[in-house]
């Protein structure tokens with residue numbers, strides 16, 4: 001960042017504007033008759049139902065741009081909003097995404113292929129990375145993250161694990177890590193970036209869960225400020241924009257510079273040519289709110305989290321596992337806005353607790369067999385006592401709880417993800433699948449780390465693990481052809 005950029009970082013008055021939103025609003029006030037897409041054309045008469053749910057103003061603001069001054073021409077409003085976003089997060093360049101971090105990961109995977117060489121990636125990547133590898137054809141080596149076998153949840157990668165993997169794969173030009181985790185565990189991005197760069201590889205961080213980082217002194221620093229070269233960030237998750245919106249940040253220095261042209265081309269391939277003005281404007285608004293007011297408003301969210309933690313730990317039935325998560329070598333920080341509660345310790349499985357909480361009027365983001373995770377959006381204040389009262393009143397069903405099983409090692413890789421993805425495949429009985437090559441990514445929840453990846457040999461231990469998980473109460477196997485894991489898709 002230049003010094004003038006620094007003068008418009010988080011909390012400064014330059015951030016207190018939303019040029020893209022303002023340009024849309026001004027366009028609408030001109031009252032032009034619409035002969036464009038989307039075909040609702042803001043017509044209340046033609047769309048009374050949509051108008052009654054979403055409001056007239058929403059329809060009015062939802063129009064096809066490609067308009068000089070809004071998103072075309074020099075110094076257009078969208079470009080100014082993107083520059084403000086880059087300054088707020090400290091990137092050299094930021095792009096708005098309207099297809100989530102899913103789109104960000106697909107874009108990153110296409111762009112990575114431009115760097116040559118192969119990829120070293122954390123095994124617990126989001127499924128969009130596997131799809132992205134099928135698209136880009138990049139060869140990948142996967143590294144197991146830290147795993148809490150008691151709770152069945154995974155964390156991040158240590159710098160040492162990355163160093164070892166890059167040493168073993170000297171042709172790797174990209175490293176991809178996920179931090180923070182679903183459970184708020186933050187890896188040491190600065191150390192990971194140093195290691196990657198020392199091995200002549202760029203560091204890409206899937207920071208889908210950390211869009212709010214850096215906007216309050218009690219929150220971790222964001223990955224781009226810690227030296228990552230490309231960062232994928234779901235602003236809609238905790239950052240306050242509308243669902244499906246995300247940000248892609250480019251870092252600084254030679255690796256980012258090399259990535260940039262490939263990112264630009266990949267974005268062209270991935271983004272809709274009719275991106276939603278509403279989604280884009282929501283990114284502009286959410287950036288303004290968090291950059292200008294986050295340091296104050298996030299106090300409310302932190303207070304909610306602290307109160308919930310206090311109620312859980314002072315009662316003693318359940319366990320707040322924040323301190324336990326901190327003990328893992330890959331964890332150097334915690335997102336305080338994710339409260340991870342071990343309900344199994346209090347006689348009810350995480351999935352059952354989440355279900356019962358839902359019945360009791362509380363919809364929680366996530367559960368595993370052991371834990372529930374409560375999220376508090378940046379700037380939001382929630383009723384911590386209401387949630388704690390319901391949680392602490394749940395029936396104790398000790399007898400239905402099963403022990404966590406430990407995770408078997410992955411089978412050897414026999415072909416790339418892309419080769420397996422596009423190979424002829426057949427669905428066979430799991431009993432005959434040992435030694436064959438998986439065509440699919442299949443992950444048991446908990447802990448959601450793929451046990452089979454496209455191109456990997458299927459081992460007996462992995463099949464047993466997947467079948468045991470499928471048979472367990474509330475167990476779930478993502479990517480399974482049959483819910484009980486009796487069938488598997490394999491390369492012919």
Ligand SMILES: Cc1ncc(COP(=O)(O)O)c(C=O)c1O
Pocket residue numbers: 099100101102103105125126128178182206208209234244245246
């Ligand atoms: C680590 C990670 N990356 C990417 C994504 C995809 O994000 P989005 O839902 O914004 O497409 C998710 C979704 O939960 C995720 O957990």
